[in-house]
Amino acid sequence: MASFGGHAIPGGFFLLFGLWLTVKYGLNHYWRRNKARGRPEAPPFFKKTNYIEGGLAGFASFVGIMVEQFVPSGPHAHLYDTEHNSWVKLMNWQHSTMYLFFGIYGIVLLVSTASRLVPVGVDRLALSVALFVEGFLFYYHVHSRPPLDAHIHTLLLVAVFSGSASNMLEVFMRDNIILELFGSCMFILQGTWFYQIGFVLYPLSGPEWDLSQHDNVMFVTMCFCWHLAVAMLLVACISSTVWWTLNRMSGRGGDVEIGMRKTSNNNSQKALLEASDEE
Amino acid sequence: MASFGGHAIPGGFFLLFGLWLTVKYGLNHYWRRNKARGRPEAPPFFKKTNYIEGGLAGFASFVGIMVEQFVPSGPHAHLYDTEHNSWVKLMNWQHSTMYLFFGIYGIVLLVSTASRLVPVGVDRLALSVALFVEGFLFYYHVHSRPPLDAHIHTLLLVAVFSGSASNMLEVFMRDNIILELFGSCMFILQGTWFYQIGFVLYPLSGPEWDLSQHDNVMFVTMCFCWHLAVAMLLVACISSTVWWTLNRMSGRGGDVEIGMRKTSNNNSQKALLEASDEE
Amino acid sequence: MASFGGHAIPGGFFLLFGLWLTVKYGLNHYWRRNKARGRPEAPPFFKKTNYIEGGLAGFASFVGIMVEQFVPSGPHAHLYDTEHNSWVKLMNWQHSTMYLFFGIYGIVLLVSTASRLVPVGVDRLALSVALFVEGFLFYYHVHSRPPLDAHIHTLLLVAVFSGSASNMLEVFMRDNIILELFGSCMFILQGTWFYQIGFVLYPLSGPEWDLSQHDNVMFVTMCFCWHLAVAMLLVACISSTVWWTLNRMSGRGGDVEIGMRKTSNNNSQKALLEASDEE
């Protein structure tokens, strides 16, 4: 992962995931607000998107683990080298562990969508735990690095732990659109910040950054706030676009139900497109 | 900002904002308690004050950003000096970033007042984020300064983060007068404390403060508690004056509604006066 | 306060306050549980005890401030000595500040008992703030002392901040007997721990404690847990005694109301006795 690409891939993944969640929660919210006029149960479209999301999360995590393990420089599933008495490629193992927990989220989402017996909210707990584990491993990752490197990763943790806390709260406060969009916002922030880390530590062009200069640390802190502003703007734009589109469709089609179904088709195609980009 | 004035301006701003919020929440609370006797919907007066508050917050932030950028010693919208390979006036950029988020609060308040589609509580989330960003930037601002300077800014963070937490809670617990007044109190505390920082670091008269003396640190800690006591007293006095005035007016006028409307006029004039002071 | 007595006086105060709160909350809880059989409004006895509690808290704080200021070695209301360019007896000023906030609690309790207009829960907020300020001032008090001295005061902060948090929660969750008794328990713990600090730092007899020995730090940590166990036992015994007594009295008298009134008399005498001990 010590390259620009190594930061851009997870960054892109989190960015797309955040965008997708924004769209999904926007749809959910629209449906909840107009429920009185529609049917009482969630339309099958929501179940379908959850299956797709869960399946993709599980699949992407599996691919991620395989890649981390079996790239030429990877550990090839060896954990301890008895010859040299040392651990083999712990970095790759740590990344595999992070993927594992996002994979668990995928499976939990699948199971909790399929069965009514799974308590409501377990999927959010799994996502919260996945983010916590990511932050937890990063936290001990960062020690004894140059100041700027440590700082830029610490800022990442702000997004990761905020997202974890917000998802944990969602276990207890269901269907709160503000919490849901805040969680999505944190995923988008995490995604764009991964790109920023890539640009700073492995600049594609121009001079290297001085990793111990205090001014760079100050700039990076401020830059994080700009990313936050952009993420908030993105979430606001996307969710209002979703709302506005749904409203116009249901108005034109004369029926919320039909509007819902039309949107479903459009969006599931969009989700599939996004998902195929993600890999 | 390295002057008395540079601390007095934001201090005055926060102080007035806190006082205004106290009045506003006092009015809101009165109306909620007497709702049964009045009409069920919030009177248009509340909408109007929100428009004014949002507009002023947005406008003041815009002015603040412009001033920080285009004062003679400012960065004039230049971020990086490629000649000297250094960042240009990061301090001014940081202050602009802080203003930006208060500007976002203003816009969110405008939009959420105008449209019923915006989920209730988004304005408080925006205010909470604005305070969080302020505290966040200050936190990394303070490192490697003399003890008293660092300490006096750390105490400011207590007020800032308490205000942020209290506003975050308001997202989930609406119309809780205690939380609302606690948030106002933190703004007033922040305001008066900015003045205190100005007096300590840039004394208008008398000898300079010894920034490394332990006794000064101890005094300043205690002084912060006195500011808190004064802020609590102010909030208590203002909100009970508002309550008492409304009560007398509605009693004399024989009708809560009429009382409300009368107060509205008085208060919107007062709000305008305050707002014009703020700039 | 640098003496055994200086720790025993506040310790006794907090201990008695904790015991009193346990009795009060026990009575409250009994009344709430049997309300269906009794009258719907709180009996005047509760109002009376609140007046006494508030009045005593205010009065004791006033006396405390006067003593701290005007003992022979006190600052006699002088804050800054312009001759020597130094602060006068900051320790006494800090203690006065702590008393001030407990005095504010007393006044808030009086006002909120007297008027229905004060929002429910403000008294708990005032108590929470008083505890927070106490902990806050202690926190910056403790720096640069020998290890055992610093540690034993840090442990005090655990009780103080837990009490503050529990009282803060009570603002939002009213009439939760577990929270109420937990708060009382933290006051008792604080009280007994003040005595422990006195015994350790200013032993009445026997050898001085070695303030830098690690074993002493370990023992003191464990001892704090024993104090916690004793405080929990005390709260359990007192509240069940209160319950059992009330139950027997109301059973014998054949009427909850009469039982309540009888107890009131006994308890207000008891409260007065306790209060006179407190000073």
Add this chain to the structure above:
Amino acid sequence: MASFGGHAIPGGFFLLFGLWLTVKYGLNHYWRRNKARGRPEAPPFFKKTNYIEGGLAGFASFVGIMVEQFVPSGPHAHLYDTEHNSWVKLMNWQHSTMYLFFGIYGIVLLVSTASRLVPVGVDRLALSVALFVEGFLFYYHVHSRPPLDAHIHTLLLVAVFSGSASNMLEVFMRDNIILELFGSCMFILQGTWFYQIGFVLYPLSGPEWDLSQHDNVMFVTMCFCWHLAVAMLLVACISSTVWWTLNRMSGRGGDVEIGMRKTSNNNSQKALLEASDEE
């Protein structure tokens, strides 16, 4: 406790307790979901299991304290050695203190099961306090040890304090199956992690671990996440097995009641078996 066995015994205890809680909460949840079809009150089976759990917790704690005190190398109830002016075997005293609080939990569970007068949730508070005290004592236990030793105990604290927080939340949010199972999961994690600590610090075979190597610290952090994944898997499997078994039994027997009673017998035998293993 400075041996493999000294870590395996508490580890086994916590592991079994976590597994038992998972089964118990699974049964509880099944009963709550099917209550409409059954009788309104909790079946006596739940009371019986609580008596057994409370009794065993109290008994095991008593045995634990006796063992810690009266093993040949123990303090034999002597706290201070006036001859050498030193504390006697503080380690054993600390462990006794931890046991004491789990014993208090046992007694509280017994009393709150026996009497309806004890407020609902006090048993969870007692468990939360017991975990807090455990973590609290460990926290000051860990200072000034080699890096790996300190780190591996710090990770234990993550499980301990998460469990404490989750049980504290249960005081206020009753019958939330996700919280309940999360708490059980933290007990299982704590249990397996005690074994891991034993394996690392006192390896049964193979070379000693280098306690200051950074790679070992990194591996151990990752390993903690694997333990978490296994604990989550265990909780998921056990609770779904419990559900599935109850469902099949009640289906076959044609009556939820009868199924409940049958399971009760099976499970109380199982609980007894587990309990006898625990000692």
